[in-house]
Amino acid sequence: MRGRTTIQWIVSLGIFGAPLAQASGITFEDVIARAEALAEAPFEAPEATLPEPLQNLSYDTYRQIRFDPERAYWRNESPFSLQLFHSGFLFPHPIKLNVIDGGDVEPIRFDTDDYTYEGAARELLDHDLSGSGHAGFRLHYPLNSDEYHDEVAVFLGSNYFRLVGQGQVYGLSTRGVAIHTALAEEEEFPEFREFWFFKPDEDATAITFLALLDGPSLSGAYRFTLTPGEQTRMDVEVALFAREDIDKLGIAPLTSMFTFGEATPSPPEDFRPQVHDSDGLLMHTGAGEWIWRPLDNPEQLHLSLFSDADPAGFGLMQRERDFSHYLDMEAQYHRRPSQWVEPLEDWGAGHVELVEIATPDETHDNIVAYWVSDTRLNAGESQRFHYSTHTLNGTPQEHDLARVIRTRQGQAGIAGNAEAPGQHERQFIVDFSGGELDALASEADVQLYLETSSGDVREPHVLALPDRQWRASFRVPADKMTDIRLRLELDDQPISETWNYVWYPDA
Known part of the structure; x- marks a missing residue:
């Protein structure tokens, strides 16, 4: 499978060791059933299995641990390849990863041979790291040329993921779900606990994978279909099951950064005219109106609600695409993607919500946008959503107005x-x-x-x-x-x- 001894085929185990399905394969319906069962039981936080040497890694040491591209899964079998992230630093809870190949389920086991340990990280190899596990993964594809497999998607930390299209660099993030954002009660960040990848074939132009999410208030099952390209697209099907009443549930959340731009004053000591991953919120309402809202870095939190019914789409845009508007060769803000969310079914009544949080600099994400349904999700209830989210450089194709x-x-x-x-x-x-x-x-x-x-x-x-x-x-x-x-x-x-x-x- 990877130019070395194939890992033994065994039955995949679900979260907390409970059997999820037999080796005959995993379906989206299986993951939905698992998520529903989790929500019917009290929440169990992930076990602390991380070896002691990894528990207090510094940022610099963690960056000295790199996945070896020569060990990437499927690198000689498909246009897609899979690389992994090491646990440690900000990622103390390993996740489970599996590959579905011909109906069989193969767990991806942690192996130090998959990684290179440089500098201070070499000392980690003096310890038993067998319980380390993986913090996340990234998917590669020949996006910009046939000769090189570019990174097109990354899942790392909580329920965050990022996408890039042709000629772009990473900017804003996407989340599986947002819970209690901008409320007096503490925001909740459920985590993706396990993934199952359907092994892509030698001519694949898209890859499908399943995910199980769990947190104190809810659990969820996800089916992702990733199609890289000029506008890299992720189709998302999600079934959410509430363990507790949820005061605010954000669907298809986008998280970004806006420090200063054309309508806001720039710091006197900063040579750059603008600094942001996104410069505005664009909405296409169910009534057909296109609305543009420039972003701001306020002195205090600002919350804006845009009521709608069956929205046609919304997204955080990076419309400024000219290098001269940023003058930053390192950050490459002119190449950061815009991202558009398009419901693939009617979402009913609700509102797009924009959260703008004060930030002193570009190291903090301070912009969040998501959909909130008028129908609350209470304990014992479930909701399903189906949507696509894709990157772009300009404006959605269907937008033909000035x-x-x-x-x-x-x-x-x-x-x-x-x-x-x-x-x-x-x-x-x-x-x-x-x-x-x-x-x-x-x-x-x-x-x-x-x-x-x-x-x-x-x-x-x-x-x-x-x-x-x-x-x-x-x-x-x-x-x-x-x-x-x-x-x-x-x-x-x-x-x-x-x-x-x-x-x-x-x-």
Whole structure:
């Protein structure tokens, strides 16, 4: 199987040692049954099996442990290959990994020969590491060329995973589920406990694998189908079973980072114009409206709810794709992916929720977006969801309206004149491009639809800019919190997405 002695075939064991199925194979229905059974019993935290030398690894030492690519699973048998992560450091609870091949289930056992231990990590080999296990895995595929297998997906820590498409580098993260995010009670992070990979064949363009998730409030069964490409796609089927009442359940969560951008001030000592993995939340409502919400790094937590029914999609976007907007060759923010979530069935009534948390720098993820159903998940109940999530560089293909390309704001007064009108107002400009604007003459009768929660807005204007761009501008009181919506219209019909922003006086 891997150019060495094949691991003996045995029956896979489920979490906590309970048999999950016979060696004839594992199905999604088997994992669903296991998740349901887990939820009917009291929660059992993972056992502490990590050998003592791995329990207190530093970040630098952990980075000196690397999986040997020559030991990758399926590397000579399929376009897909599988590499593993060592337990230790921030990952104290090993997960179970299995391969389903021809109906048989083969556990992937921990083996120090799979890894190289460099520097201080070499001392670990003086100890018995047989109970170490694996912290996670990454999947490789010839994404950008036939000669090299790029990393296209990684599952590591709690229920997090990341995807990249062609020409991209890792940025935002996806989660299996979000529980009690931005509530007074502590947020809960259930963990993926076990995975089963259906071995891909020699011509595979997609790979399917199953996962079992468990945490104090719920358990879940997942079927993932990964299709790498220009827009790497993950189809997700999930069945969730509640052990306890859940006050807030976030579906298809996306977690990202926004430190500063075009509409926010940059630190005086930072040479970079912008620093973020994502610059806005895009939504396609069940009613067909496209909404763009620029992200912010607030002084205190901000929570925004966008009510909807049967949403068509939502995602965190990295629209700024030009290197000159970041000037950061190390972080490569211009290559970070956008990610779009598309329900593959009706989700009913609920809301997209955006959480923006204050962060001092780019080392902290501070942006979360997810779907919350109006139907609560209480103890003893279950819910199912089916959706796809995929990476992209631009805007979803079905979005054919003009897009927001620039948001700027500042004091509306005149420099040097404290008595000038507008001294206590906030000036906004919002620039649009694309869609019908590409074919409009500069004298076209484009109207501005603008509404605010305060009803107080001054000097609204719309005008043509060079290069087929159009600008909306207006002022609002600087001392009032104001929720703002605007779009461009022609003959009373929308020709742009809806720009939405909340002005906070303390910003």
